[in-house]
Amino acid sequence: MTRRTITRLTATVAAIAALGLAVTGCAAGGASAGGSNELGTISAGTLRIGTTGDTKPYAYTQDGELQGFDVEMAKEVAKRLGLKTEFVTQEFSALLPAVANGQLDMAAASISDTTEREKTVDFSEHYFIGYISVLASTKSGITDDESSLKGKRLGIVQGTIQDSYAQENFTGAELVRFPDNNSAVAALNSGTIDAHFLDFPVAEDYAAASNGTQKIAINVAVPEFPVGFPIKKGNDALKKAVDDAVKDIVADGTWLEIDQKYFPDQPVPDEFQPTK
Known part of the structure; x- marks a missing residue:
């Protein structure tokens, strides 16, 4: 075998290995490689979340970064679902229509669960009372x-x-x-x-x-108006996944850590106390 042949063979093997790594990298992203989207999100592998940008300490922009209680809760939910987050800031009145129309997977803006609102969207497990x-x-x-x-x-x-x-x-x-x-x-x-x-x-x-x-x-x-994440009606898989994530966040004490960061002086209702 000549040196030129060996060089070509080595290059070919390297190219195949690189291609294999690239394919593996895409597959590791799960749904982003065209795989299943079991949770029915708008973009596979990503949770598109609507919020406001001027409601400190719930959701606000500071030093160019979106932060706040609702933002951290939504990020924690997405993390536990193995999803990336994409936040979209809108006027409050536009959030529920955007969820109902399928433009958002869910909203996170301290939105209270009411009978009237349940006519257009579903709500996750409650995660705040204020x-x-x-x-x-x-x-x-x-x-x-x-x-x-x-x-x-x-x-x-x-x-x-x-x-x-x-x-x-x-x-x-x-x-x-x-x-x-x-x-x-x-x-x-x-x-x-x-x-x-x-x-x-x-x-x-x-x-x-x-x-x-x-x-x-x-x-x-307003204990009669508990806060949840609005989710499009009919997306039962996403609702159940978010429900389970919220329950876990409360049970393992993560909710309390986030709450005390933003509301250190407010009492903590019994239903939000850690159980694990």
């Missing part, structure tokens, strides 16, 4: 008495639990709808509205940043 609050201008005359909202202009993010709750319980207030918290608080800062109704931890942050011009006037506990 408070909602009225953030008011200190000059508004709004107190901890809900009747003080009468005649006041109250901001709400369209499509939220606050929207539904205010329509039913704050009937004396004039409701002004916004696409997100930032635009509502900008209106509060300018005096266009007297108060804004939002999640308690988010209200806390805005109040702290207001230099004393805003206060949390009213707090409402």
Whole structure:
């Protein structure tokens, strides 16, 4: 065998080996190589998750990175399902339609599970229970008495639990709808509205940043509106997988670690205590 023949043979073997490695690498990615997509995600091997970007500490962007309680919970679920994550930030009111229409696999934005919402999407096992609050201008005359909202202009993010709750319980207030918290608080800062109704931890942050011009006037506990991950109706495989992941995250104490990172001062309901 000549040296040239040996060289050609060596090159051929190397090429075959490299091809084998490439094929193996694709196969290791599972569904990305055209394999099965048992969980029925939009893109095989990836969980496409819709969220907001301005609801600290739930989901917010800081130093160019999306983070927060809901974001970490969604990442932990995906990790346990062996999936990559693809986050899509949208206005809150667009999240459920996007899940229902199959544009998202699920949403993660502290979305409460309600009978009305269950008409369009399924919800995973619940992973949070919280408070909602009225953030008011200190000059508004709004107190901890809900009747003080009468005649006041109250901001709400369209499509939220606050929207539904205010329509039913704050009937004396004039409701002004916004696409997100930032635009509502900008209106509060300018005096266009007297108060804004939002999640308690988010209200806390805005109040702290207001230099004393805003206060949390009213707090409402909402155990009847537990939070879950909305999932497209009919995708039973993904729902079951997410349900099982959430149960494990709670049981092994991972949920508590994430919760205490973002809500160190809030009590932990019995249902979220570790059991392992």
